Amino acid sequence: MLRIATLLPDLLGTYGDGGNATVLVARARARGIACEVVEMRRNDAVPTASLYLMGGGEDGPQRLACEVLRASNFGERVRDGAQVFAVCAGLQILGRHFSVEGDDEFEGLGLVDIATRRGTTRSVGDLCAKVDGRLMVGFENHGGVTTLGDGLVAFGDVVRGRGNDGVVDGFRTESLWATYAHGPVLAQNPWLADKILESALGETLEPFTSVADRLYEERCRELSPRSGFEDRRRDPH
Amino acid sequence: MSSGLSLRDRVAIASVRGVNWVSRALRRGAGTVAGGNIGLKISPHLLVSLARDRTIVLVSGTNGKTTTTALVAAGWGGDVASNTTGANMPAGHVAALARNRTTRVVLETDEAWLGEVVTATDPAVVVLLNLSRDQLDRANEVRRIAERWRAALATLEPSTVVVANANDPLVVWAAGDAANVRWCDVPTPWRADAQSCPRCTLPIEFDDVRWHCSCGFAKPTDLTTSLRGHLIVAGRTLELSLGVPGVFNEANAAMALSALHELGVDLGDALTRVNAVSTVAGRFSVRAWRGRRVRLLLAKNPAGFDALLSTLRADNDDVWIAINARLADGHDPSWLYDVAFETLRGRTVWCLGERRLDLATRLDYADVDVRVVDDLDDLPTSDDPVTLFANYTAFSEWLERSTPC
Numbered sequence: 001m002l003r004i005a006t007l008l009p010d011l012l013g014t015y016g017d018g019g020n021a022t023v024l025v026a027r028a029r030a031r032g033i034a035c036e037v038v039e040m041r042r043n044d045a046v047p048t049a050s051l052y053l054m055g056g057g058e059d060g061p062q063r064l065a066c067e068v069l070r071a072s073n074f075g076e077r078v079r080d081g082a083q084v085f086a087v088c089a090g091l092q093i094l095g096r097h098f099s100v101e102g103d104d105e106f107e108g109l110g111l112v113d114i115a116t117r118r119g120t121t122r123s124v125g126d127l128c129a130k131v132d133g134r135l136m137v138g139f140e141n142h143g144g145v146t147t148l149g150d151g152l153v154a155f156g157d158v159v160r161g162r163g164n165d166g167v168v169d170g171f172r173t174e175s176l177w178a179t180y181a182h183g184p185v186l187a188q189n190p191w192l193a194d195k196i197l198e199s200a201l202g203e204t205l206e207p208f209t210s211v212a213d214r215l216y217e218e219r220c221r222e223l224s225p226r227s228g229f230e231d232r233r234r235d236p237h
Numbered sequence: 238m239s240s241g242l243s244l245r246d247r248v249a250i251a252s253v254r255g256v257n258w259v260s261r262a263l264r265r266g267a268g269t270v271a272g273g274n275i276g277l278k279i280s281p282h283l284l285v286s287l288a289r290d291r292t293i294v295l296v297s298g299t300n301g302k303t304t305t306t307a308l309v310a311a312g313w314g315g316d317v318a319s320n321t322t323g324a325n326m327p328a329g330h331v332a333a334l335a336r337n338r339t340t341r342v343v344l345e346t347d348e349a350w351l352g353e354v355v356t357a358t359d360p361a362v363v364v365l366l367n368l369s370r371d372q373l374d375r376a377n378e379v380r381r382i383a384e385r386w387r388a389a390l391a392t393l394e395p396s397t398v399v400v401a402n403a404n405d406p407l408v409v410w411a412a413g414d415a416a417n418v419r420w421c422d423v424p425t426p427w428r429a430d431a432q433s434c435p436r437c438t439l440p441i442e443f444d445d446v447r448w449h450c451s452c453g454f455a456k457p458t459d460l461t462t463s464l465r466g467h468l469i470v471a472g473r474t475l476e477l478s479l480g481v482p483g484v485f486n487e488a489n490a491a492m493a494l495s496a497l498h499e500l501g502v503d504l505g506d507a508l509t510r511v512n513a514v515s516t517v518a519g520r521f522s523v524r525a526w527r528g529r530r531v532r533l534l535l536a537k538n539p540a541g542f543d544a545l546l547s548t549l550r551a552d553n554d555d556v557w558i559a560i561n562a563r564l565a566d567g568h569d570p571s572w573l574y575d576v577a578f579e580t581l582r583g584r585t586v587w588c589l590g591e592r593r594l595d596l597a598t599r600l601d602y603a604d605v606d607v608r609v610v611d612d613l614d615d616l617p618t619s620d621d622p623v624t625l626f627a628n629y630t631a632f633s634e635w636l637e638r639s640t641p642c
């Protein structure tokens with residue numbers, strides 16, 4: 001039984017982020033793998049799970065979510081080997097500190113050596129990144145500029161949009177996956193959903209075709225550099 | 238009234254009318270925004286001048302503003318100036334006010350523009366319906382809109398009555414500093430954007446009747462309108478028998494009637510006229526397309542979509558859904574994952590529009606049987622009626638493509 005926990009969807013869940021859980025469950029069940037999703041709401045303890053999902057959120061709720069998680073044993077669960085897939089505000093919370101609502105700095109969970117400050121502009125639009133040789137297509141809507149600590153590996157190389165800083169997007173550690181592409185990025189990138197499932201299950205999955213493959217091909221055709229689109233990397237500073 | 242207008246204003250008004258007449262004659266759209274923009278260029282305070290000495294109602298909110306505006310206009314009776322084409326920013330307001338110089342005015346107002354329009358028009362009544370996620374790639378964050386409303390409404394004199402939804406914490410926060418508010422207790426099922434308190438960010442607790450935060454921010458108790466089974470406005474019980482469908486439209490009608498009561502309109506007369514409205518700018522209307530009867534529903538954000546899905550009859554109407562992601566729709570169709578499409582399980586849904594693959598993927602993951610329609614010729618022919626849900630620009634296309642029944 002694969003247990004997936006959505007962390008604080010009541011605080012971190014704008015922009016259809018909940019879709020990531022829907023996609024993972026559907027793709028696991030399509031392979032005959034028993035799978036369930038549990039939700040951790042504000043007053044709940046952190047449930048046991050092999051994969052945690054974190055969404056995006058508006059400024060106030062993001063801060064509140066961070067406080068709730070800091071007071072919980074989420075950090076221990078991660079250190080015990082659970083996987084985490086985080087997007088947008090979820091990405092920022094995992095780091096050392098982040099700025100929202102102007103320039104005030106808030107302490108993050110400190111599970112990874114990243115820091116996020118407020119950029120001078122908001123980045124709203126398509127976000128594409130090369131991840132392990134494949135194109136990830138998505139959409140971003142955030143005002144953060146994230147700096148990775150020494151030796152930390154980015155999730156992907158930005159080919160369109162801003163991601164962390166216009167050059168790379170997100171980060172990747174043994175247990176943490178994070179991108180600025182907000183939910184439901186896994187709906188648009190079925191291969192990425194399967195990669196995360198494989199990592200959480202510790203096994204290789206059978207191939208599975210669905211209408212999502214057509215969507216991915218279409219988005220790639222429209223957004224990839226090869227289709228004549230020019231690199232519009234923006235300077236976030 | 239023209240005596241109060243400067244020469245500059247009069248030139249500007251003539252230009253608004255001229256440009257809009259030409260643009261209508263050339264069939265370049267509904268002819269509202271182009272002329273309004275030129276008028277505002279000639280006289281930047283044209284909206285102020287045109288609004289002077291008139292009784293103005295503004296209607297704003299994420300969902301239901303077009304319908305509520307139409308219900309206020311109909312319920313008022315007689316000649317009412319209104320921006321019926323949905324051009325709900327100042328250029329559209331200027332055009333509506335220049336086109337019809339009657340003293341009674343109701344203006345649908347874009348959420349992001351409400352503050353400016355309140356300041357410019359000195360309204361008699363401001364109706365605040367609800368606030369939820371909608372086109373977040375354009376408007377960014379719904380809480381910022383609530384804050385901007387709050388700042389603008391705090392400047393109002395008591396002569397302006399704010400008619401506000403008491404069940405939407407973001408609306409209550411927005412109206413909280415206004416001098417004169419009538420609170421309406423109307424059904425508001427969408428709560429996903431009001432989980433944390435707009436005042437202090439702590440959790441808001443909801444039960445069936447009330448909501449509150451531990452900081453003291455809570456649902457108002459001095460309610461003047463209530464819609465719980467039956468409608469009571471200012472102590473009077475009214476029998477709603479609307480021509481437009483859904484509980485959400487009953488909430489819209491309740492707020493429209495509250496606004497009309499504040500204007501001194503007899504509630505009985507207003508109710509008869511509001512009940513008689515059956516279609517608003519093509520919405521809810523049954524149209525004909527290639528021999529099929531198609532019920533057109535505009536569904537452009539999660540709260541609105543959920544409300545409309547609940548009006549879907551249990552019978553075997555075919556369901557078609559058309560989704561685009563142009564500027565007016567918002568470029569990001571992620572919101573489809575916030576719609577409870579699981580209620581369509583057991584049906585086959587035909588997926589249309591430029592983002593039909595995003596839609597089909599969403600429905601497929603919700604276990605709904607899908608058909609991706611790359612060509613309209615692939616749509617099934619049959620005598621059964623169709624319910625078509627479409628977001629903004631897709632809705633316009635279907636309105637144009639179909640004919641009245």
Ligand SMILES: [Zn+2]
Nearest residue numbers: 434437450452
């Ligand atoms: Zn509070």
